[in-house]
Amino acid sequence: MMDSSAGISLNAKIGALTDKHLAAATELRRAIHAHPEIGFEETETAAAVARFLSPFGLEVRRDVGGEGITALLRGGGCGQAAGTAMEPRRVIGLRADLDALAVTEETGLPFASRIPGKMHACGHDMHAAVLAGAAAVLCELREELRGDIKFLFQPAEETASRPVPGVDPFKVFQRGKTGAQLMIEAGALEDPKVDAIVGLHCWPDLPTGTVGVDPRTAMAGNGVLRVRVLGKGGHGATPHHTIDPVPIAASMILALQTMVSRYNDPADPLVLSITTIHAGTAVNVIPEQAEFQATIRSVKPGYIEGEVSERAVAMVRGIAAAYGAQVDVTCGAGLPVTVNDPPLVRRSLESIEAVLGSGRTVTLDALAMTSEDFAYFAQLVPCVYLKLGVAAPDGCMPLHNPRFAPDEGALAVGIKALVRLAVDLCGDGLTS
Ligand SMILES: [Zn+2]
Ligand SMILES: [Zn+2]
Known part of the structure; x- marks a missing residue:
C-alpha cells in the first residue's frame, strides 16, 4: 500500500479527475443506452467507445474477437519498487462488456432505448462508461503508474447458450463461443501478457456508493x-x-x-x-x-x-x-464458475475503502447463482469481480427487467474504485 500522505493526495487527484471526466462518461453511457446493440452486433457501441478513447494516447486495437476493443496504457512510473530487484512490469486488465438484451424497455427515461425489442437491461452501458471514464482518469495519472493497464471492451457476453447455426440443439449439445472466448482467442490477454484482471457488474441489491466483493465464488457456472x-x-x-x-x-x-x-x-x-x-x-x-x-x-x-x-x-x-x-x-x-483470487479480493477491499471511504465495501456472503463469461478470463488470469451498487434510496428493479434503471450516481463510484484499484495493483497488489 501507499503511505497515507501519498494515499490522500492520490485520492484527491482521482476525485478531481473523475469530476473532470464524469460528464463525458455520462454522455457516453446515455448514447449507448439509447442505441442498444445485442451480442455480435455492437458496431456502433464499439465505435462510440473508440471515439471516446481516441484523445488519450492509448494503444487501441479494434475488432479483437468481433467488435472487441483493447486499449493499452503504458504507465510512466518506475517498473519496480525502489531498492528491489528488477521485476517485469505488471499489466493489469480491466474489462467491461458492451452488449444489450432482447428486451423492450419500459423505464420511460429520456435516454431510453430507441430500438424496440432491445435494451441495456443488464447495465452493460454503465460498465462501458465506467471503464471508459476510468481510462480517461488513468491516462492523466500515467506518471503514477508503476505498471501498464489494458482496457478490454468485450462484445457478446449475453450469449452463453447460443446454439450453433445448422446444429439441432436437441440432438447435439454444442454452443457458440462467447465474446470473452473470442477475445482470448484473438490474443486480448497477450502482448503484453495480462497478469491480473478486474471485472465489474451493476448490482441492484446494493446501494449506490458501495461496492460488493465475493470472498471466493463471484458467479455460478x-x-x-x-x-x-x-x-x-x-x-x-x-x-x-x-x-x-x-x-x-x-x-x-x-x-x-x-x-x-x-x-x-x-x-x-x-x-x-x-x-x-x-x-x-x-x-x-x-x-x-x-x-x-x-x-x-x-x-x-x-x-x-x-x-x-x-x-x-x-x-x-x-x-x-x-x-x-x-x-x-x-x-x-455453458459458462464456468467465476472464482475470485483471495489476494486480489483483499487488495480490492483495501483500495476501494481507501478511495471511497470506510464502510463502502460489502463482503458478499450469499452465493450469486447468475453466471458471467468473465469466467473465461478468470480461468487464465487471477481475477476479482466487483459488484457495483446501483440502487437509489427508493430501490432498483432487478437485472434483465424492462424497468431496470441503475442509479447514474454509481458511475463516479465505479470509476474511482477501478482507478484506485488499478493504481494499487500496478504497484504491489499481486504479492500481498
Ligand atoms: Zn445479463
Ligand atoms: Zn450483465
Missing part, C-alpha cells in the same frame, strides 16, 4: 438441458389413438424438480429452472412433439456436465420409454 418429446399426434377427442407428448413433457418437468430437492446435496446449491416450453398449434389437435429447455446453475466445477447431466438425461429417457415415446435430449455445460 451454468448449463442447459434441452428436451424434445416425439409422440404421435391425432384428434384431441381420441387420445387413445395417439402418444400425447404434452403429459409426457409435464411428467418430465415435475420429475426434474427432484434433481434439486432429492438428488442434490442440500449443502451445494443447484438451480434447475424450466424456462421454455412449446407444444401444439390448435385446441383440437394432439401435437406430434413437445419441447422444453432448462437452465442449470451450480458453483461446483464439473458438476453440471457430469453427474447432473447424466442423471437428468437418464430420467428423461426413462420417462419417455415408460410412455412409449421417443425423445431427443441434450445436456451440457
Whole structure:
C-alpha cells in the first residue's frame, strides 16, 4: 500500500479527475443506452467507445474477437519498487462488456432505448462508461503508474447458450463461443501478457456508493438441458389413438424438480429452472412433439456436465420409454464458475475503502447463482469481480427487467474504485 500522505493526495487527484471526466462518461453511457446493440452486433457501441478513447494516447486495437476493443496504457512510473530487484512490469486488465438484451424497455427515461425489442437491461452501458471514464482518469495519472493497464471492451457476453447455426440443439449439445472466448482467442490477454484482471457488474441489491466483493465464488457456472418429446399426434377427442407428448413433457418437468430437492446435496446449491416450453398449434389437435429447455446453475466445477447431466438425461429417457415415446435430449455445460483470487479480493477491499471511504465495501456472503463469461478470463488470469451498487434510496428493479434503471450516481463510484484499484495493483497488489 501507499503511505497515507501519498494515499490522500492520490485520492484527491482521482476525485478531481473523475469530476473532470464524469460528464463525458455520462454522455457516453446515455448514447449507448439509447442505441442498444445485442451480442455480435455492437458496431456502433464499439465505435462510440473508440471515439471516446481516441484523445488519450492509448494503444487501441479494434475488432479483437468481433467488435472487441483493447486499449493499452503504458504507465510512466518506475517498473519496480525502489531498492528491489528488477521485476517485469505488471499489466493489469480491466474489462467491461458492451452488449444489450432482447428486451423492450419500459423505464420511460429520456435516454431510453430507441430500438424496440432491445435494451441495456443488464447495465452493460454503465460498465462501458465506467471503464471508459476510468481510462480517461488513468491516462492523466500515467506518471503514477508503476505498471501498464489494458482496457478490454468485450462484445457478446449475453450469449452463453447460443446454439450453433445448422446444429439441432436437441440432438447435439454444442454452443457458440462467447465474446470473452473470442477475445482470448484473438490474443486480448497477450502482448503484453495480462497478469491480473478486474471485472465489474451493476448490482441492484446494493446501494449506490458501495461496492460488493465475493470472498471466493463471484458467479455460478451454468448449463442447459434441452428436451424434445416425439409422440404421435391425432384428434384431441381420441387420445387413445395417439402418444400425447404434452403429459409426457409435464411428467418430465415435475420429475426434474427432484434433481434439486432429492438428488442434490442440500449443502451445494443447484438451480434447475424450466424456462421454455412449446407444444401444439390448435385446441383440437394432439401435437406430434413437445419441447422444453432448462437452465442449470451450480458453483461446483464439473458438476453440471457430469453427474447432473447424466442423471437428468437418464430420467428423461426413462420417462419417455415408460410412455412409449421417443425423445431427443441434450445436456451440457455453458459458462464456468467465476472464482475470485483471495489476494486480489483483499487488495480490492483495501483500495476501494481507501478511495471511497470506510464502510463502502460489502463482503458478499450469499452465493450469486447468475453466471458471467468473465469466467473465461478468470480461468487464465487471477481475477476479482466487483459488484457495483446501483440502487437509489427508493430501490432498483432487478437485472434483465424492462424497468431496470441503475442509479447514474454509481458511475463516479465505479470509476474511482477501478482507478484506485488499478493504481494499487500496478504497484504491489499481486504479492500481498
Ligand atoms: Zn445479463
Ligand atoms: Zn450483465
